[in-house]
Amino acid sequence: MKTLITGASSGIGAEFARQYATNENELFLLARREEKLLQLHNELLNKCKNINLIVVDVRDFKLLQEKLNDIGTMDLIILNAGISLGHTHTDIPTIEEFKNLYDVNVLSQHAVLEVLLPKMQAQRTGKIVFISSLSSLFTMPTAKVYASSKRALNAYAEGIRFKYAPDGIKVITILPGFIKSELTDKNDFKMPFLLDTDDAVIRMRRAIEKGKEFYAFPLSFYLIIRFLNLLPSLLSQRIVNYLS
Numbered sequence: 001m002k003t004l005i006t007g008a009s010s011g012i013g014a015e016f017a018r019q020y021a022t023n024e025n026e027l028f029l030l031a032r033r034e035e036k037l038l039q040l041h042n043e044l045l046n047k048c049k050n051i052n053l054i055v056v057d058v059r060d061f062k063l064l065q066e067k068l069n070d071i072g073t074m075d076l077i078i079l080n081a082g083i084s085l086g087h088t089h090t091d092i093p094t095i096e097e098f099k100n101l102y103d104v105n106v107l108s109q110h111a112v113l114e115v116l117l118p119k120m121q122a123q124r125t126g127k128i129v130f131i132s133s134l135s136s137l138f139t140m141p142t143a144k145v146y147a148s149s150k151r152a153l154n155a156y157a158e159g160i161r162f163k164y165a166p167d168g169i170k171v172i173t174i175l176p177g178f179i180k181s182e183l184t185d186k187n188d189f190k191m192p193f194l195l196d197t198d199d200a201v202i203r204m205r206r207a208i209e210k211g212k213e214f215y216a217f218p219l220s221f222y223l224i225i226r227f228l229n230l231l232p233s234l235l236s237q238r239i240v241n242y243l244s
Contacts, residue, residue, distance in 0.1 A: 001024060001075045002025075002026045002072070003074065003076040004028040004030065004116070005017055005027065005080060007058075007080040009032070009037050009040065011197060012201060013078075016080065016201055018198075022048060025048060026051075027048055027052065028052045029052070029054065030054040030056065030067075031054075032055065032058070037055060054067050058081050058104055058108035064108065065111055068115040072119070073126075074119070075127070076126065077112065077128045078129045079109045080129075081105075082105045085097055085101060101145050102145075105146070105149035109130065120169055121169065124169075126168070126169050126170070128157075128160065128170070129172045130157040132150045132157070133150040133175055134221060134225055135147040135150060137216075138225045138229060150175075153173075154173055157173045161173075170213075172207065172211065172213060174208075174216075175214075175216040176217060177193050177194075177217065177222075180196055195218065
């Protein structure tokens with residue numbers, strides 16, 4: 001199985017690489033930090049059928065697409081690359097911060113699929129995995145840019161799912177809660193239901209193998225968010241003010 005993982009140099013992406021590194025899998029690991037990718041390559045070299053490194057900043061859409069043009073058709077694409085601004089109390093992020101986050105979290109995903117989706121469509125099989133977030137379901141004011149980018153990603157994934165289902169392509173949207181990673185290391189508050197990276201990726205792999213269209217976890221955290229969305233606006237506002 002040929003698998004592409006974006007944002008593969010650390011955290012969730014690197015753990016996906018570790019768990020998919022088998023004699024049956026050929027991995028394509030994409031990230032901007034070459035040193036980190038080389039370390040991962042050396043770690044997995046004897047465990048995997050073949051490992052290909054793609055060193056590129058996903059915000060460089062032209063170079064990203066040039067590199068992807070040469071890798072052929074994938075069986076599994078895990079769109080994991082993402083950044084956050086942390087949970088900041090700054091009233092208005094700068095336009096540069098906003099654009100940079102959307103370039104990584106949303107536009108780079110389309111840049112990848114613009115190249116690889118037609119190839120997958122031609123083979124009439126394959127899976128595309130979008131790594132979203134539970135924050136996309138309830139937007140805290142301290143994470144408004146990140147949450148909005150993930151909500152946009154959910155909508156985009158839904159459209160791709162409906163469009164390409166007749167071509168045998170399975171689209172899976174995963175909404176994890178807090179997972180130990182470089183992304184969450186920025187947070188200076190107690191994160192509820194915080195999961196170890198390896199445990200979280202095991203859960204996500206199971207969802208991918210089962211072909212679930214939508215997988216939100218941990219379940220307790222997801223149900224709390226669903227409950228908050230059912231509350232009257234005034235009560236939700238009070239809860240948000242308290243938590244913020």
